[in-house]
Amino acid sequence: MNGIHIGECETFETEVLIIGGGVTGTGVMRDLALRGIHCLLIDRRDLNAGASGGNHGLLHSGGRYASADWETAAECRQEGEILKRVATECIEDCGGLFVAVAGDDPGFAEQFPEHCRNAGIPCQSLSRAEAREREPGLTERLIAAYRVPDATVDPFRITLENVNHAQRLTGSVYLPHTKVTAFEIESGQIRAALCQDTRTGAARRILARQVVNAGGAWSMEVAGMAGCRDVNLLYSKGTLLISNTRLSRGVINRLRPPGDGDILVPGGTISLLGTTSDTVTGLQGIRPTVAEVERNLDQGIAMLPGLATTRFIRAFSGVRPLVQAAEGIQDGRQASRGFTLFDHESQGLENFATITGGKLTTFRLMAERTGDLVASRLGNQESCKTALEPLPTGDGVRWTKPGFSARYWYQRQDPTDAVLCECEMVPQSAIDAILETAPGAEKPMELQAIGLRSRVGKGACQGAFCSLRVTSYLYDLGHYDSNEGLVRAREFVSERFRGVRPVLWGEQLPQMELAEALHCSLMGLDRLDDLASGLGSVPGVGQE
């Protein structure tokens, strides 16, 4: 499907427009495509720009919610089991522990097995020695430990796989950098979504029979554009830290009411420690702070003393959209982690739905419910297939997993395949595969988009070198004939810096100093604008 230009405005047509390229929106896209429906997915930035790219990657066994919210807990357990079957490539079934340490409430710990039983979650009590044998990094001051079937999930991979599959099934389309700004509404129906290309400013008009709002934390804003006042969200900001080593065998949860720094999640060759939870009033300027990093660390160290000397390479933040059921809940941790599907019929609209809240773990179920509603509205009789049909994989979507490119490169043994990112061993051939076959990104694909589809920029140097190497490679391929490539590289390292800034101490500080020397002193990225405009005006420089 191609856009048709009418005057200044490019017009697209589809059966279902999905707004939001997170795990939910892409999940809905695949769900509908499996029912034979054509979809158009848009995101104001790119895939996983929201919470789906800023979370803990924990495929919850449900243990975390067993004590306070057994429905969510049971939902997590059930969905976890399904995903372990159908999305094997995206999941590491590493198991998890819940541990209490001296000072934690022993009563809370004692009730844990019973709460798990109520939600149907397998839970095995471990002795202190057993727990520490399994996870040697645990503190000696353990007072209780239980084993649960937690796992970890690569959200980047899941999202890419969803889009990849939907594209193949029905020729569904994904448009990045496309932000919905308004809707054309006529007699109870959305006729078109008016969008803007956030790169070029160009207007786009999308005609669709059904519209799904999967805008995550932004879904209240998007619903508002259609005049719907029924979506009422609480925003809960969470911040996490990444280390570039694997600190544990499986997931380690603190056994106490949820608090800062109480879950460690390994994934491939890295680990994530988090998370904070702070209610925020807006979605602007969300970035991790030094104070949040300190809170996570102080708490995490009580459980895993080695964290005090661990090298963290980055922090990041995401915003959880929590659906406010009851009036007056101000604390994000008390609000339900359940999801809500709004059919908006009470708001006088017949072809609009919003799916929000929930978890990464439950995205499939959220997509199923949404798919059921949308399909029935379209008169489509097909039932949901995502619980049984495995996610296929493809050459363009394999590169997000920590450690994968390195194995691939060593196995391939091709001396002409230059490694462009040395920290994560991402070779040129991986970039080629992504440029050619990774789902949905602008052509030519920018460094940011490549970073999202690979490990480029995610290793110890956080893009200091690889941003420049990949940029040179893109120049070599002829993607740019001006300083645009450098402008993109500058954007990329600026974005990386937001996450690096709060963890700059110890070994990361020399790394940062080198990065800044490279980017500014050597390459002049800090002065690109001045250099571009001012060069001609420096008269006949020098004495040579």
Add this chain to the structure above:
Amino acid sequence: MIQEARQYRTGLAVIGSGLAGFAASVFALQRGIRTAQVGNTGAIAYTTGYLDLLGWHGDRLLDNPWSGLATLRQEEPDHPLSRISDQDIRDAFFGFTQALSEMGVDYTPPGDRNLLGLTPAGTRKPTLCMPRTMVAGIAAAAAGDRTLILDIAGLDGFSARELVANAGASWPNLRSRRIIFPGVDAGVRVFPEVMARALEAPAHRQQLAGIIRSVAGDAKYIGLPAILGIHRPDRVHRDLERLTGFTLFEIPTMPPAVPGIRLREMFEQAFPARGLTLVPQQKVKSLELGKTTARLHLNDSYGKVEIEAETVILATGRFLSGGLAADRHRVRETLLGIPVSQPESRDHWYREDYFDLRGHPINRCGIRVDEAFRPISESGRPISERLFAAGILLGGQDWIRQRCGAGVAIASAYRAVSFAAGCL
């Protein structure tokens, strides 16, 4: 068996093998001071080869660094360069570049204006002095002459196409071309240092010259990544110009880069020959400051070494080189715990925006010195009469953003040596 420590006595001990350390040794030798230098390979292998004095001040790209210094003295009186006179800075640069030229890497002397050196990205860098092998690029760019930039298959981080895309706007006759380095299979990864060593051999130069001639077309100038030899770059350069008939110039590459390796290897050969005791690749483990002498303790591959020195210059650099280090809360100087001026908390080390043109406060933190370049304690008094400091370890400057790395290193080393000489 307890091994006896080997002991050296010296007039001046220089700690650090960056530009500041090497410059200090150069100036000490010029004054005939008995000198020992210790330091592991530091940031010198990272340098482009350009010796910057002051390239940017505030919002201004400085065509004339000397008038920039005048403003700097008013606006940033604590900047190390504000505390050194133009004459001393000029003498320091003259003395240093002259020494480099004599020892085997020919450098341009300091001029009245900045030169706009090319970067591997095709952007330009205001700098004061550069290796002779890079100079022709300045003239070619200024005249916009027909120039062919070559890059090499398998050399990553150096794209001639990128350079042309960026520099081409103000240089219409600029072209790019990729070549295969003689003797290498197409596409296999190649490293600047290895190619530079290969080009020390005339046979390789012949082959490369043949390749250059075959692709040069109507170009007048040929630009290449900096690979023209390690030990005798000027000879390799001249020879290739003769063999090809074109004017050639080098362009810096991503680190670790040849121009810095050249300097390091040149010093490592030239210094011992001139009577300097050089303990390369080692770190000083501890430093005792006594009443009449200072004592440095370290180990090399043969065992313990002790150096007793009448004066010491500390030129240990910043975080990258290990002169400064930080935990989650504070920045400290690593060898003696000298007080480091710094922002009050980690939240103030870096600004929110990476490319904030004001620079990051942490880059201005560092040790403070008195008029005689002696590190001072909290009370403002020198830590020791015989301890001096030089280089980017000094606070109050932002070498990265101001493009003043070599300037701070060379000029402060010059001053520190002259004050140390006063104690001997």
